[in-house]
Amino acid sequence: MNKSSIIKNTEQFKLDDSGSYDSCVADYHQCVNRLCEPFVKQMVAIAHLKQGQRVLDVGTGTGIVANYAAKLLDNSGSVIGIDLSEGMLKTARLNAKNMGISNVDFLRMDAEDLDLPTESFDSVISMYAIDHFPNAAQALGEMHRVLKPEGHIVISIGSRTPPWGAGRFIAYCVGINRKIKQLFQPHLYAPNFIQSMMNNHLGHLPSPSHSNWGGGKPENSLLRIIQETGFHVKDMLWNHNMITMQSTEEFWRSQTAIVTEVRKRLQNIEPNAKRSFLEDFKKITKKALSHGGRLYYCGAVFMICAIRK
Numbered sequence: 001m002n003k004s005s006i007i008k009n010t011e012q013f014k015l016d017d018s019g020s021y022d023s024c025v026a027d028y029h030q031c032v033n034r035l036c037e038p039f040v041k042q043m044v045a046i047a048h049l050k051q052g053q054r055v056l057d058v059g060t061g062t063g064i065v066a067n068y069a070a071k072l073l074d075n076s077g078s079v080i081g082i083d084l085s086e087g088m089l090k091t092a093r094l095n096a097k098n099m100g101i102s103n104v105d106f107l108r109m110d111a112e113d114l115d116l117p118t119e120s121f122d123s124v125i126s127m128y129a130i131d132h133f134p135n136a137a138q139a140l141g142e143m144h145r146v147l148k149p150e151g152h153i154v155i156s157i158g159s160r161t162p163p164w165g166a167g168r169f170i171a172y173c174v175g176i177n178r179k180i181k182q183l184f185q186p187h188l189y190a191p192n193f194i195q196s197m198m199n200n201h202l203g204h205l206p207s208p209s210h211s212n213w214g215g216g217k218p219e220n221s222l223l224r225i226i227q228e229t230g231f232h233v234k235d236m237l238w239n240h241n242m243i244t245m246q247s248t249e250e251f252w253r254s255q256t257a258i259v260t261e262v263r264k265r266l267q268n269i270e271p272n273a274k275r276s277f278l279e280d281f282k283k284i285t286k287k288a289l290s291h292g293g294r295l296y297y298c299g300a301v302f303m304i305c306a307i308r309k
């Protein structure tokens with residue numbers, strides 16, 4: 001493949017990836033709002049925002065981080081949220097309006113090519129987005145450029161088990177606890193549930209590679225590229241939670257909106273195959289509920305806070 005077709009594929013990948021959210025923005029927002037509030041608060045807390053500061057949220061989605069930070073700055077400072085998905089940006093703007101927030105702007109922009117002045121932000125935050133950028137190192141380079149010296153960057157990725165430290169032991173205990181519960185009650189846990197169901201029904205496919213940071217543990221890769229970009233790592237945290245889904249419909253909508261490989265795959269299969277997949281999904285979840293089981297969504301996050309030297 002020559003260089004121009006790689007670039008064209010990369011640009012097409014970005015449009016397809018961000019465009020894949022457009023048809024499920026409302027479901028995405030509802031679930032992220034319920035699941036991620038503690039993670040958002042934790043990310044913003046470790047960014048140590050101060051009154052009067054300027055903050056950038058990269059891959060802002062429906063603006064959950066940007067709107068929270070803007071509210072915290074309370075008009076003394078300002079926030080810009082950038083994203084490539086028009087659907088996400090429209091909802092982010094509406095959310096800001098409904099929350100009465102006026103010190104936030106949402107702009108359509110590529111994370112790998114920020115149309116923003118050098119050294120113009122005190123903090124850059126990016127939640128669950130960096131592994132969507134084909135060239136994550138390029139995006140981090142841009143975040144480094146727009147940050148002021150000594151500014152904070154906080155980046156998070158989804159991470160079911162932390163790669164090291166006490167968090168690994170906690171995750172192990174959580175897993176055992178879940179397995180014991182399943183012996184007595186047929187609980188179902190997202191997002192593992194839909195992923196394994198999809199593999200069983202439609203055949204196993206390797207997850208599409210989002211970025212070029214290579215194989216291995218994404219947490220290690222994130223740490224490496226943050227350091228290689230010239231940031232000084234200050235904090236690394238892992239967190240998790242579990243929320244009860246109120247219905248089979250919510251269990252379906254949340255997973256098909258949030259889990260990228262599932263969302264993209266379902267958008268590309270025959271309508272009949274999708275219908276029969278949904279029917280089986282309903283059958284299994286209804287059976288679990290009628291036997292006293294519950295439907296849970298398990299969220300987990302790994303975040304790194306670093307300083308621009």
Ligand SMILES: C[S@@+](CC[C@H](N)C(=O)[O-])C[C@H]1O[C@@H](n2cnc3c(N)ncnc32)[C@H](O)[C@@H]1O
Nearest residue numbers: 018059060061083084085110111127128129132
């Ligand atoms: C998993 S969502 C995270 C959204 C939000 N940060 C949150 O936590 O709810 C990933 C977001 O990255 C956006 N995105 C993907 N590629 C992008 C790019 N090259 N530049 C900017 N945003 C991008 C998507 O449109 C999507 O809104």
